Amino acid sequence: MEIASKPHSADEAPPAQPFCFLALPYELRIRVYEHVLVFPRTVDLDPANTRTLVHRLCLFLVSHAVHTEASRIFYSRNTFRIFPIHGRFFHTKRPLLARLPPTYRAHLTKLELRLGPGWTKPPKGWVADSRLGLEDAPKVHLLKVFVECDPASSDVFDGFRHGEGEEFYTTFCVGLLSGLFAGLPALSRVQFDAYPSVSKTSPLLKRLVDEARANQKIVLWGPERGWDKIAEVDLAQRAAEDGIGIFVREH
Incomplete structure (x- = not known):
């Protein structure tokens, strides 16, 4: 026995139909x-x-x-951080990249390296080796490097530095960056940014920029300090001084 469906009144909306996305x-x-x-x-x-x-x-x-x-x-x-900075995962032996399947790492294009946390004793897991699976990320073309502090830039850090001296953390960071360059052959651009306590001329940032340029990477500046805008002005000024015209074609 079939039960007749109740007809819809004129004021009653018909049932919603599924949408084929x-x-x-x-x-x-x-x-x-x-x-x-x-x-x-x-x-x-x-x-x-x-x-x-x-x-x-x-x-x-x-x-x-x-x-x-x-x-x-x-x-x-999206941009993915190479080594975690949250306290719960700071000392993990398996950073985010190591936890991703190779099929997902193959889609990555942008990574971030955060420097400063753990500067007195970097976690043992902060190593640019095969555990990160960088060989599975051939499309990564941009690395963002954010410097939170530079222990070699101020006497404030005296008494807290690593036992190997004030150059320890700078050397560690440069080695880390060099390892990432070796593991990411398609990487062409490095964007640097920092907190206000870190200047462009600080020992750590200067060494990192020099390392990027030595590896033929295009150096960019990030938006946190407005350095990206300054870079654009510097480029235009340099072009003007060199007598190079900048033309914009009207459409």
């Missing part, structure tokens, strides 16, 4: 993925991910097709 043009699907999965902050191992990140990554579970498209956007458009 994959029927959208690919360009529109990309815009949706970018809105949901691209973040202004660097992605890192952090307990806050359970409330800010994990629920969005559930998008990966919708279907194989959605997973393929969404994971490519998430891993290629």
Whole structure:
């Protein structure tokens, strides 16, 4: 015996029909993925991910097709921190990159190296070796280096420095950067930025910039201190002094 469905009244809206997301043009699907999965902050191992990140990554579970498209956007458009700085994960032997499957590392394009935390005794896991799986990240073209402090730049750090001397942390950081250069052959640009206590002429930042230039990397400056704007002015001034005209074609 069939039960007749109750007819809808004129004022009652018809039941909502499921929307076929994959029927959208690919360009529109990309815009949706970018809105949901691209973040202004660097992605890192952090307990806050359970409330800010994990629920969005559930998008990966919708279907194989959605997973393929969404994971490519998430891993290629965001910046990922190489070594964690949150206290809960600071001394982990498995940084974020080491925890990612090779298929995800293959999509990475931007990484960040945060320097300063643990300057008296860097964690043993802060080593640019095979555990990071850098060989699986051939598309990484930009490395952001953020310097929180420079122990060699001020007497304030006297009495707290590593037993090997004030040059210890500078040497450690330069070696770390050199190791990343060796493991990321496609890396072409390095963006430097720092907290206000660190100047462009501080020993640590100067050595890092010199190392980048010695490895034929394009040196960029980050937005934290407005150095990126200063760099643009310097470039225009240098061009003017060299007699090089800067032309803009009108369309």
